[in-house]
Amino acid sequence: SNTFIAAVYEHAVILPDTADEPVSPDDALALMNSNMDVLEGAIKEAAQQGAHIIVTPEDGIYGWRFTRETIYPYLEDIPDPAVNWIPCTDPTRFAPAPVQERLSCMARNNSIYVVANIGDKKPCNSSDPSCPEDGRYQYNTDVVFDPEGKLVARYHKYNLFIPETQFNYPKEPEAITFETPFGKFGVFTCFDILFHEPAVVLVSELQVDTVLFPTAWMNVLPFLTAVEFHSAWAMGMGVNFLAANTHHTSVSMTGSGIYAPDGARAYYYNMKTEDGRLLVAELDSHPRLSATFPPAVNWSSYALSVERFSPNDNDFGGLVFHDWFTFTELAKPEGNRTVCQKDLCCHLSYKMAEKREDEVYVLGAFDGLHVVEGQYYLQICTLLKCKSTDLNTCGQPVETAQTKFEMFSLSGTFGTNYVFPEVLYSGVQLAPGEFKVLSDGRLISKTRPTKPVVTVTLFGRWYEKDHLKQDPQLPAFS
Numbered sequence: 480s481n482t483f484i485a486a487v488y489e490h491a492v493i494l495p496d497t498a499d500e501p502v503s504p505d506d507a508l509a510l511m512n513s514n515m516d517v518l519e520g521a522i523k524e525a526a527q528q529g530a531h532i533i534v535t536p537e538d539g540i541y542g543w544r545f546t547r548e549t550i551y552p553y554l555e556d557i558p559d560p561a562v563n564w565i566p567c568t569d570p571t572r573f574a575p576a577p578v579q580e581r582l583s584c585m586a587r588n589n590s591i592y593v594v595a596n597i598g599d600k601k602p603c604n605s606s607d608p609s610c611p612e613d614g615r616y617q618y619n620t621d622v623v624f625d626p627e628g629k630l631v632a633r634y635h636k637y638n639l640f641i642p643e644t645q646f647n648y649p650k651e652p653e654a655i656t657f658e659t660p661f662g663k664f665g666v667f668t669c670f671d672i673l674f675h676e677p678a679v680v681l682v683s684e685l686q687v688d689t690v691l692f693p694t695a696w697m698n699v700l701p702f703l704t705a706v707e708f709h710s711a712w713a714m715g716m717g718v719n720f721l722a723a724n725t726h727h728t729s730v731s732m733t734g735s736g737i738y739a740p741d742g743a744r745a746y747y748y749n750m751k752t753e754d755g756r757l758l759v760a761e762l763d764s765h766p767r768l769s770a771t772f773p774p775a776v777n778w779s780s781y782a783l784s785v786e787r788f789s790p791n792d793n794d795f796g797g798l799v800f801h802d803w804f805t806f807t808e809l810a811k812p813e814g815n816r817t818v819c820q821k822d823l824c825c826h827l828s829y830k831m832a833e834k835r836e837d838e839v840y841v842l843g844a845f846d847g848l849h850v851v852e853g854q855y856y857l858q859i860c861t862l863l864k865c866k867s868t869d870l871n872t873c874g875q876p877v878e879t880a881q882t883k884f885e886m887f888s889l890s891g892t893f894g895t896n897y898v899f900p901e902v903l904y905s906g907v908q909l910a911p912g913e914f915k916v917l918s919d920g921r922l923i924s925k926t927r928p929t930k931p932v933v934t935v936t937l938f939g940r941w942y943e944k945d946h947l948k949q950d951p952q953l954p955a956f957s
């Protein structure tokens with residue numbers, strides 16, 4: 480088919496009690512069944528609305544706050560999908576697997592692909608020198624059941640986030656894909672999105688059409704809020720992206736969406752209540768063949784072709800999520816500005832509807848290794864609103880703004896081809912259809928932005944540089 484209906488469910492996970500001791504297998508299953516009761520309602524509703532596939536969140540069935548020992552009763556042995564297993568119709572073929580059986584039946588009874596995140600356990604012994612002392616590997620695992628209830632994909636998360644000490648890293652990254660009548664799918668989990676393997680491999684080498692993305696994502700403004708970054712990754716990589724987040728506002732977890740390469744089809748961000756939400760939207764099965772598929776981009780073409788727009792007399796520094804940026808203030812209501820850090824020069828042309836006295840915007844550049852909660856090399860050009868009119872607050876998280884822009888055009892001399900374009904309006908709102916990337920690398924407003932701007936960002940990832948030693952992040956202007 481040319482199109483299909485996708486669903487994602489943001490789930491307010493029912494968490495286990497914080498206990499230091501492992502619970503019984505029955506208690507673990509009871510907690511997981513409470514969560515699956517809610518997921519089953521969402522799956523039924525999605526199927527009734529015609530969805531062909533539904534994605535549910537990372538940690539959506541057992542929650543978090545586990546040690547290696549306390550998660551054990553929640554784990555099941557998940558076989559390689561090559562065994563051709565329908566747990567719903569053949570539940571006793573392997574060791575008891577009540578969670579896989581129930582997920583399989585939900586898929587089968589509703590004739591829909593179901594994507595879920597559960598825990599896998601694999602026994603090992605001393606013949607394996609890497610075998611953990613407790614005699615088992617434990618993996619954060621995505622599973623996919625087809626509309627017959629057959630297990631068609633199993634993915635072990637490769638880039639564990641720092642607190643996930645309950646799980647092991649798989650020895651090698653797994654690039655997991657499967658074919659459907661509506662395109663080729665790939666799957667990875669949460670923190671994986673910031674790294675080359677397996678995320679970029681799935682798109683650039685294996686040419687998937689749609690990525691399935693269970694996540695438990697804590698939002699970090701100004702660049703790493705879920706809806707902002709996940710929609711930007713879909714656009715930068717040219718794929719559909721189905722992101723299902725957990726919903727838990729006390730740790731800033733919210734933000735799910737159905738994203739196409741040219742913008743969001745549906746998204747949900749809600750820090751006000753603890754409600755989950757089902758999203759359903761239509762997508763192209765093969766976005767690369769669609770008339771709206773964005774053109775190939777040379778990310779540095781425009782920026783390398785122009786001279787510096789402005790002198791660097793008044794540049795200053797500031798921290799953005801632990802990274803030392805070089806900033807220049809946008810003091811006039813319109814203009815052309817350049818700011819550089821190391822090899823990255825960022826150019827901005829902009830026009831504000833009016834220059835407000837109570838809001839300050841800057842153009843910023845960062846070219847360096849990010850080292851907090853993981854190590855990854857970034858090149859970032861950004862137009863952002865400062866928290867207050869004090870320039871020392873530039874880079875601190877900001878959610879709202881009042882300044883409307885007539886236009887913006889942002890570009891940079893990137894050394895990487897992997898650049899993710901973000902536009903965030905006041906109130907953590909996306910701007911689908913209101914901006915685009917030209918083939919020469921400029922991120923431009925298509926029409927006059929309809930809402931006040933919080934950030935416009937080109938978020939570049941330079942994967943080859945991830946293993947460099949950290950540069951001392953000193954102000955380049957001092």
Ligand SMILES: NC(=O)CCCC[C@@H]1SC[C@@H]2NC(=O)N[C@@H]21
Pocket residue numbers: 537639640668669670671673694695696697698699703852
């Ligand atoms: N479950 C996960 O793997 C969560 C990782 C995503 C966290 C994103 S990426 C780095 C930022 N730090 C955060 O606390 N949230 C952001």
